[in-house]
Amino acid sequence: MSLEFLLENILNLVGFLIGFAIGIMSLIGFRNTGSPTLFRLTLAFFSISLGFFVIWAGYMAEDFILKSGNIERWIQTLGIVIQTVGYFFIAFSHSIKSFFPKSSYFRSVGFFPLFLVSSVQLEHIFRSVSFILLAYGAIETMLSYFENKNKGAISVSVGLAFLALGEFLGWYSFVFPDSLLYPASMIIKIAGLVALFIPVSKVPLTKIKFDEGIE
C-alpha cells in the first residue's frame, strides 16, 4: 500500500467523520432554534462529509473490487464537486450575496462549458473554486475574531486556511505529479479538519433538550 493511498484513505475517512459530526451538531442546533445560519452550516457540512465519503468509497472499491491500480477519475471529481458545494455554503453564510451572474444569458453560458471539458479539467476547476471559497471563509472567520475575540474562531479560521492551502497544493501537484506536493496537501488538509473540529467539540450539548426524532 503506497503512502499516497494510505493518506488518501485517512484524509477521506477523517473528512467524512468530522464533516458528519459537525453536520449533526448543526442540524440539532437548527431543529432547536430554527436559525437559518445553522441550516446553511448543516447543508455545508453534510455536503463536505458526503464528498469525502464518495472519494473514500471510490478508493475502497478500487482496492477491494476493481483492483485497477487507480481510483476512477470521475469518482474523485464527483467527490470534489460535492465538497465544493459544502464550501460554497460556508462562504455563502459569510454573506456572499450574488455568487452567480444575475443575467440569464451568463447563467446559461456559464454552465455550458462544463460539458465540454474532461473530468480531469473539471477537477482542477472545482479545486480552484474550493480554494477561493475556503480562503474567503478563513479570512471572514479571522475578521470575526477581531470583533468578538472568540478564540474558537481562530482555530476554525486556521482549519479553513489549511484546507484552502491543501486544495491549492493538491491542484498545483499536477505540475509536479511525482513530488511530495500531493501527500503534503493531504497531511495539511487532515490538520485543517482537526483544527476545524477542536472548538466545535467543546460546545456543551449535554444539557440541551433535543427535539423528538433527534437523539
Place this chain on the structure above:
Amino acid sequence: MAEYRTHMTIIGDILSTTRDDLQDEDGATVTYLIRKANISHSRISRILKTLVSQGLLEKVDLQGSNKYKISQNGREFLQAYNSFRNFADNFGLNI
C-alpha cells in the same frame, strides 16, 4: 456604527432580559423590554405575540397592564440558543 442584530439575536435578548434582568417578580413590562432589547414597539409586539403563542413567554395580566415572564420552555430554548450561538460564533457567524 450600530451592530446588526439578526431576528434570532433579538429574540435571545428579549428572553435573556425576562430571565436575568427583571424589574420585579411579576415580570417585565413592554416598555422595559423595548428599552432593554432596543427595538420599536410595533416590532416587539409582533415578537412577543409569537413568543407567547410558542410557549416561550408567559403573559401576566396585572390590573390592566401586561407583563411578560419566561416559561420553562423559554428557559430551555434560551439554553439551547446560548450553546448554538457559541457554536456559530466559532465559525464567525451570527445565529
